[in-house]
């Protein structure tokens with residue numbers, strides 16, 4: 578029970594004021610960390626289409642909101658690059674930067690405008706992309722190719738404790754947290770804030786999928802080590818916090 582009470586306290590306001598009332602790095606005058614994980618110098622970069630708005634098929638906002646459902650069965654159809662571009666743009670593309678990386682504005686809201694998430698996509702069937710693991714660069718609206726791989730299905734299923742439907746998705750979004758980006762401003766309060774951010778951005782993805790006759794399914798039941806290893810991230814300063822397979826609806 579002690580652990581339950583301790584964990585519940587994390588959900589409450591002013592968590593840090595009694596756990597560890599130290600000033601944050603921002604208050605101490607430290608420079609803000611980068612707004613995105615920069616690509617490795619040797620990585621191939623792919624510029625995403627800028628006309629992604631053309632991918633929208635359903636503009637009925639009421640219908641999109643009321644018909645959203647988690648989708649676990651996907652058509653064999655590929656996602657187009659325009660569709661993937663739209664999903665990335667309306668969730669996380671950077672629209673404005675304030676000061677020296679002090680804040681950035683994107684389609685989803687974020688506590689302190691810190692946006693402490695990175696998006697990785699396990700691509701199995703997207704037109705114009707070789708299958709593999711990609712990392713989204715929200716400042717330039719590009720993809721960084723992390724690794725090309727044609728055998729992702731089993732690794733994806735394994736990364737979500739055997740949930741088979743995830744392995745059949747043309748694209749699987751892995752949301753990774755880079756906690757320091759928010760800790761810099763909010764210290765121990767950050768971890769609740771980052772999870773709240775994640776709910777907002779995931780809903781944007783759900784709704785955007787509806788607009789392109791696709792669907793997504795949020796997954797919190799994932800294997801931490803296997804997800805982090807699949808994306809080649811360190812699991813400490815950056816680690817997966819949510820997974821969402823995406824695919825077109827079956828007609």
Ligand SMILES: Cc1cc2nc3c(=O)[nH]c(=O)nc-3n(C[C@H](O)[C@H](O)[C@H](O)COP(=O)(O)O)c2cc1C
Nearest residue numbers: 645646647648649737740742794795796797798799
């Ligand atoms: C935080 C969270 C975690 C979830 N984890 C899983 C999961 O691991 N596997 C799964 O199949 N669905 C998962 N779901 C989807 C829920 O089962 C689904 O949202 C719920 O049944 C309501 O259905 P709807 O999304 O179609 O309205 C999750 C949803 C949320 C919000």
